[in-house]
Amino acid sequence: MKRTLTGVQPSGKLHIGNYFGSIQPNLELAKTHEAFLFIADLHALTTVRDPDVLRSNVLDVALDFLASGLDPEKTTFYRQSDIPEHTELAWILSNLTPLGMLERAHSFKDKTAKGLEVNTGLFTYPVLMAADILLYEPHFVPVGKDQKQHVEMARDIALKFNHAYGETFRIIPEPMISEETGVVPGTDGQKMSKSYGNTIPIFLEGKALQKIIMSITTDSKGVGEPKEPEKCTVFTLAKLFFSPDEIKDLEGKYRKGGFGYGDAKKWLYEKMEAFFAPYRAKRKELAENPEKLDLILRFGAEKAREIARKKLDEVRRNIGLS
Ligand code: ADP
Numbered sequence: 001m002k003r004t005l006t007g008v009q010p011s012g013k014l015h016i017g018n019y020f021g022s023i024q025p026n027l028e029l030a031k032t033h034e035a036f037l038f039i040a041d042l043h044a045l046t047t048v049r050d051p052d053v054l055r056s057n058v059l060d061v062a063l064d065f066l067a068s069g070l071d072p073e074k075t076t077f078y079r080q081s082d083i084p085e086h087t088e089l090a091w092i093l094s095n096l097t098p099l100g101m102l103e104r105a106h107s108f109k110d111k112t113a114k115g116l117e118v119n120t121g122l123f124t125y126p127v128l129m130a131a132d133i134l135l136y137e138p139h140f141v142p143v144g145k146d147q148k149q150h151v152e153m154a155r156d157i158a159l160k161f162n163h164a165y166g167e168t169f170r171i172i173p174e175p176m177i178s179e180e181t182g183v184v185p186g187t188d189g190q191k192m193s194k195s196y197g198n199t200i201p202i203f204l205e206g207k208a209l210q211k212i213i214m215s216i217t218t219d220s221k222g223v224g225e226p227k228e229p230e231k232c233t234v235f236t237l238a239k240l241f242f243s244p245d246e247i248k249d250l251e252g253k254y255r256k257g258g259f260g261y262g263d264a265k266k267w268l269y270e271k272m273e274a275f276f277a278p279y280r281a282k283r284k285e286l287a288e289n290p291e292k293l294d295l296i297l298r299f300g301a302e303k304a305r306e307i308a309r310k311k312l313d314e315v316r317r318n319i320g321l322s
């Protein structure tokens with residue numbers, strides 16, 4: 001079985017763009033691969049300064065993935081900071097990483113272009129990411145398009161290491177970019193993203209969920225007028241939750257007229273509420289059992305650490321450390 005590994009930044013409650021663009025594809029992959037998934041809390045330190053925020057973000061991401069069906073027996077699920085081998089390997093790899101490579105990173109260039117202050121952690125972010133990956137020698141690294149360059153750097157660093165010290169990283173990982181889902185639009189029609197403030201969180205329910213769905217931007221066509229489903233954000237979102245028959249029905253109602261955007265939104269709300277209901281129940285149960293959650297993450301860390309330890313021992317031997 002081929003191995004996959006990916007990291008998720010703990011940046012708060014996940015939204016339905018994350019669900020369809022990251023959680024669901026990762027759960028699918030775990031059916032056919034030996035999957036590793038970790039919460040990149042060390043990477044989050046490059047931007048998060050508040051300890052309570054960091055703690056609650058890590059908790060939220062762990063709960064969101066587990067409640068959505070991640071099976072910790074099948075996917076090795078852990079916190080990056082529980083495995084000190086990540087930071088040790090990052091230091092070792094930084095000595096094989098040309099400065100110019102990091103200067104070319106989009107994430108770094110974007111920040112400096114905006115005149116933002118960049119700390120060294122953010123600058124060396126791709127080296128830590130290379131260590132995250134290479135410790136486990138996955139065949140594939142499923143990531144969003146924006147992370148592809150970082151995985152390519154991990155490949156380059158692995159090759160440089162092998163060249164300098166002999167074959168140590170035997171599998172050079174490939175980025176795996178999921179094109180299937182497409183971009184999930186937010187309430188304003190742009191890509192749903194935390195940074196645009198247009199998200200629909202997965203575990204919102206009742207009035208709060210209804211309010212967000214009612215706020216989705218549409219054109220100003222009245223109830224009686226025929227409407228174009230392919231141009232409507234409500235319709236695009238409905239496709240994620242409706243059965244093919246229901247979508248056909250909705251499409252017919254749009255084209256015929258006599259059916260308002262408010263009606264479509266109400267229907268979308270009901271379907272979303274029902275879609276996530278079982279996950280919500282599971283999330284509540286887990287949130288009330290912090291010891292259980294901790295146990296799950298520690299179980300994952302133990303499995304991961306055994307692999308990381310072995311790889312790092314080999315690296316240390318090969319470079320001349322004890
Ligand atoms: P955000 O843009 O809200 O900060 P992230 O960049 O943290 O989201 O994304 C984490 C994962 O979720 C990535 O794998 C990304 O591809 C996926 N993702 C995020 N937003 C969307 C979206 N609107 N549609 C599809 N996938 C998305």
Ligand code: TRP
Nearest residue numbers: 006007008009040043129132133
């Ligand atoms: N940088 C990734 C992101 O922001 C998260 C991440 C950290 C990661 N380490 C990784 C992803 C290793 C894949 C492999 O989404």
